[in-house]
Amino acid sequence: MNWRAVVPGFGFAALALVPLAARWGPEAYALNLATRALIFALAAMSLQFMLGCGGLVSFGQAAYLGLGAYAAAILARYGGGDLLLEAGTAIPAAALFAVATSAISLRAKGVYYIMSTLAFGQMLYFFFVSLSALGGDDGVTLDARARLAGTDWLASDRAFYYAALAALALGYLLLDRIVGSRFGRVLGAIRQNPLRVRALGFEPFRYQLAACAISAALCAVAGVLLANLNSFVSPAFMTWQRSGDLIVMTVLGGVGSLGGAILGALAYLLASELVSTYTEHSGLWIGPALVLVALRGRGLAGLVWGGR
Amino acid sequence: MSAILRLEGLSKRFGALAVSQDICLELAPGRLHALIGPNGAGKTSLINQISGALAPDAGRIFFEDEDVTRLGLAQRARRGLVRSFQVASLFDGFSALDNVALAAQARAGSSFRFFARAGKAADLNAKARVALDRVGLGERVGRRAGELSHGERRLLEIAVALACQPRLLLLDEPFAGLGVEESAEALALLQTLKTEVTMLLVEHDMEAVFALADDVSVLVGGRLIASGAPEAIRQSPAVREAYLGEEEAA
Ligand SMILES: Nc1ncnc2c1ncn2[C@@H]1O[C@H](COP(=O)(O)OP(=O)(O)OP(=O)(O)O)[C@@H](O)[C@H]1O
Ligand SMILES: [Mg+2]
Numbered sequence: 139m140n141w142r143a144v145v146p147g148f149g150f151a152a153l154a155l156v157p158l159a160a161r162w163g164p165e166a167y168a169l170n171l172a173t174r175a176l177i178f179a180l181a182a183m184s185l186q187f188m189l190g191c192g193g194l195v196s197f198g199q200a201a202y203l204g205l206g207a208y209a210a211a212i213l214a215r216y217g218g219g220d221l222l223l224e225a226g227t228a229i230p231a232a233a234l235f236a237v238a239t240s241a242i243s244l245r246a247k248g249v250y251y252i253m254s255t256l257a258f259g260q261m262l263y264f265f266f267v268s269l270s271a272l273g274g275d276d277g278v279t280l281d282a283r284a285r286l287a288g289t290d291w292l293a294s295d296r297a298f299y300y301a302a303l304a305a306l307a308l309g310y311l312l313l314d315r316i317v318g319s320r321f322g323r324v325l326g327a328i329r330q331n332p333l334r335v336r337a338l339g340f341e342p343f344r345y346q347l348a349a350c351a352i353s354a355a356l357c358a359v360a361g362v363l364l365a366n367l368n369s370f371v372s373p374a375f376m377t378w379q380r381s382g383d384l385i386v387m388t389v390l391g392g393v394g395s396l397g398g399a400i401l402g403a404l405a406y407l408l409a410s411e412l413v414s415t416y417t418e419h420s421g422l423w424i425g426p427a428l429v430l431v432a433l434r435g436r437g438l439a440g441l442v443w444g445g446r
Numbered sequence: 447m448s449a450i451l452r453l454e455g456l457s458k459r460f461g462a463l464a465v466s467q468d469i470c471l472e473l474a475p476g477r478l479h480a481l482i483g484p485n486g487a488g489k490t491s492l493i494n495q496i497s498g499a500l501a502p503d504a505g506r507i508f509f510e511d512e513d514v515t516r517l518g519l520a521q522r523a524r525r526g527l528v529r530s531f532q533v534a535s536l537f538d539g540f541s542a543l544d545n546v547a548l549a550a551q552a553r554a555g556s557s558f559r560f561f562a563r564a565g566k567a568a569d570l571n572a573k574a575r576v577a578l579d580r581v582g583l584g585e586r587v588g589r590r591a592g593e594l595s596h597g598e599r600r601l602l603e604i605a606v607a608l609a610c611q612p613r614l615l616l617l618d619e620p621f622a623g624l625g626v627e628e629s630a631e632a633l634a635l636l637q638t639l640k641t642e643v644t645m646l647l648v649e650h651d652m653e654a655v656f657a658l659a660d661d662v663s664v665l666v667g668g669r670l671i672a673s674g675a676p677e678a679i680r681q682s683p684a685v686r687e688a689y690l691g692e693e694e695a696a
Binding site for chain 2 (some may be wrong): 316318321322330331339348
């Protein structure tokens with residue numbers, strides 16, 4: 139049997155057992171933390187698709203998280219608080235924002251690309267800070283958790299956890315297919331040798347632009363989920379520090395590995411949570427750990443299952 | 447018959463260095479045209495301009511009677527103006543098969559296909575295998591390009607170019623750094639290839655050039671100093687003085 143095909147199955151099965159285990163502990167707290175970890179895993183995986191697979195180091199990924207969250211908040215306020223509707227709005231909104239800004243960012247290369255994604259992220263951040271209709275800096279509270287296709291099924295924290303897990307698993311399957319597709323092959327080739335790709339007759343820009351849109355769409359779903367988990371949205375969802383956290387999670391997990399991004403996000407959030415119960419300076423411990431993993435080369439994915 | 451490629455007054459400078467000076471050249475279809483010249487003569491720079499990797503300062507480039515001067519590298523490649531690189535330019539993380547299959551993919555309609563596994567595309571893999579067999583890499587299909595030897599990488603470079611279905615193939619020193627045996631194989635390969643595709647061959651290996659070429663042009667200091675039949679070029683005193691003599695002296 140193919141080991142690579144088995145790892146994701148085991149991984150998601152283990153995650154499905156978390157709510158059962160949580161019953162033996164502080165259930166509400168544990169479920170909340172675990173759900174948050176899954177949502178960030180989805181966001182980190184969406185970034186991994188761009189960063190690891192496409193070679194595009196976006197420093198503005200939190201903007202898509204914020205767009206998704208605000209889409210949920212706006213719909214919730216005007217009575218459209220259904221998860222499917224929220225996702226159906228957030229996805230095109232984030233994809234459009236990604237296409238519009240990446241069309242400009244992608245013209246810059248290397249560190250200039252990184253800086254321009256940061257700049258667009260900051261623009262969106264300050265836009266929501268100044269948007270007093272949605273609470274500006276203070277953010278906005280969602281009255282109730284979103285419904286799912288008309289049912290109030292998601293009101294249960296456990297059900298909401300499974301909704302987040304389903305989104306993560308679907309996202310994983312989707313991205314895994316895309317990475318292995320013709321499109322994904324071109325994208326991976328562009329990361330390795332853009333000049334060669336052009337000499338074959340491909341225009342890298344189009345493929346990278348599409349990759350940005352796909353990544354943004356998935357990250358926006360994470361934003362929708364996060365808004366509903368917290369019942370609250372504020373510009374703090376989309377700070378550049380948050381974008382940096384997402385980069386840390388993907389690098390920690392192993393650049394290029396979708397499963398690694400999930401592992402990286404889970405490890406990062408749980409470690410921060412654990413360390414912060416003992417000390418205020420969690421960065422002091424996570425920093426060296428990150429350096430170690432980065433030096434080892436292939437991240438947690440390399441340690442746990444030896445590669446992608 | 448009209449030329450497949452026509453260069454009209456191509457000029458390019460890098461600062462004070464003129465790498466192409468008013469270059470005019472016509473390539474007849476079905477022939478192998480060799481471009482020779484000493485190190486730094488501007489041969490690769492010329493290939494770069496013809497393929498669209500480098501924009502000329504002045505002059506025009508016609509490919510199959512279309513003015514392609516303003517077209518990019520990718521657009522020209524899609525028209526069948528295909529090049530290889532002097533320093534093998536491959537996807538080191540991909541297998542040899544995937545490197546060539548990707549080239550076949552570039553000619554097989556849209557690559558905006560997101561779900562079917564590219565690695566299982568039988569048509570692309572079959573085309574890639576044909577190209578790999580041709581260059582003698584049939585046994586190495588599963589190897590990562592980064593793990594191949596220098597000579598194998600040069601051959602893979604040719605296989606990739608072949609899978610692009612060239613109408614005109616620009617080869618930049620395909621023999622560079624090959625061992626004696628590998629050179630002989632590459633020579634035999636080009637002997638059969640030249641009956642199928644028009645080629646512009648940049649090469650230092652004089653033996654290979656005179657064995658293969660139908661026409662020869664000589665580039666020295668960014669200037670085309672001679673163009674003609676191989677025998678005429680070999681005899682030309684100007685060429686001998688500017689180039690061949692240099693080699694003999696060395
Ligand atoms: N991008 C560049 N910027 C500045 N100078 C360049 C550039 N590319 C090439 N040159 C210079 O232009 C001259 C011609 O280079 P080119 O690579 O075209 O020569 P060549 O004939 O291919 O030589 P070789 O036989 O060594 O491959 C060289 O002196 C080189 O240093
Ligand atoms: Mg050269």
